[in-house]
Amino acid sequence: MTRARSTLGGVILKDPLSAAELERLRARFPILATGTYLANHTLGAMPVDYREALTRFTDEFATRGVRAWTEKGWWDSPTTVGDMLAPLLGAPPGSVVMLPNVTVAEWVVASCFDWGGEKNRVVYEAQNFPSVMYVWEAVQGAEVVTVEHSDQLIDAIDERTLLVPISHVQFKTAHMVDVEAIVRRANEVGAHVVLDTYQSAGAMPLEYERWGISFGVGGSVKWLCGGPGGGYLYVRPDLQNVLRPRLTGWQAHARPFAFEPGAIDYTEGGMLRYAHGTPAVPALVAAGASYRLIDKVGVDLIRARSLYLTQHLIDRAQERGVTVNSETRPERRGASVVINVEDESGMEERLAAQRIIVDSRPGAGVRCGPHVFNTIEELDTLLDALAPA
Secondary structure, X not given: OOOOEEEEOOEEEEOOOOHHHHHHHHOOOHHHHOOEEOEOOOOOOOOHHHHXXXXXXXXXXXXXXXXXXXXXXXXXXXXXXXXXHHHHHOXXXXXXXXXXXXXXXXXXXXXXXXXXXXXXXXXXXXXXXXXXXXXXXXXXXXXXXXXOOHHHXXXXXXXXXXXXXXXXXXXXOOXXXXXXXXXXXXXXXXXXXXXXXXXXXXXXXXXXXXXXXXXXXXXXXXOOOOOOOOEEEEEOHHHOOOOOOOOXXXXXXXXXXXXXXXXXXXXXXXXXXXXXXXXXXXXXXXXXXXXXXXXXXXHHHHXXXXXXXXXXXXXXXXXOOOOEOOOOOHHHEOOOEEEOOOOXXXXXXXXXXXXXXXXXXXXXXXXXXXXXXXXXXXXXXXXXXXXXX
């Protein structure tokens, strides 16, 4: 396979992977042998590493039983797996705990604050993922301020703002927000940024620590290729032992196996303080295997190839007169491309019948999410099905 070219900001961009490298990588993802899989923005393709990790888990369960909680590290998996993920988030060790999903993570954050005072505003944009908005609309005492676009967030953050829950990359438009500018404004008024990196973790380098966000949330379902059940929460180290989350449980107790009744005595010096009930070990150990693979491939390489693939898709779509509904600027573009069609769900099903897997969102279009292992030929297959040349 020759290395194709595309333009990026007037610069010729070459494929950063050789044909041999790409072939070896593709062999780790079984679904690629069954058709054209371009839905990594919604459910990242499963690597064989994930299946192998689940097999090890079942072997441990079968042979060690209850002893596996300590002997195989099951009990500590929310933080040990969190430490595996931390480098991919640009976060220090000991700052990430695994939770079931983003919704739970946002509720844990909400439970850390008093909502009875005047500083009770939650500011976000209308493109936030709905489940996140459902959380904040349900927080008793919170005054939610919604702006139409991320460009309006800074002006909306005022002295009464307590939290700013934002998506790093928006799920409908693939637009990437300016995190640092929002954090600077939040710091000026003593507000906290809650950054949702569901649509960016695993697809590009992240810098939680340098950005100075207070909280980070996300999940493993998408570009991390870690399947469902692997949500995560980052808490800035200087805040960890200050906050007292009311959404809690026995794993957050300083002495969980003392089974003490009454109010919780929070554990100190670790992110288990933000855990709650018994962890979903199979999901966590399998997600951890995917993190290792993503880290081995390298997020810098993944981002470079993402820009190469998405630029090709954008350029070729526009050449065919197809409208792209998502962000096109490379410096503000996530890893997916949204293509305008009249009947989103119908087109999704028609493509699936041709073994081309994408997805759609109402009012947005067909969403295409090529990952590092996808090919130019697969993108052209999609375009040929949407708009023959």
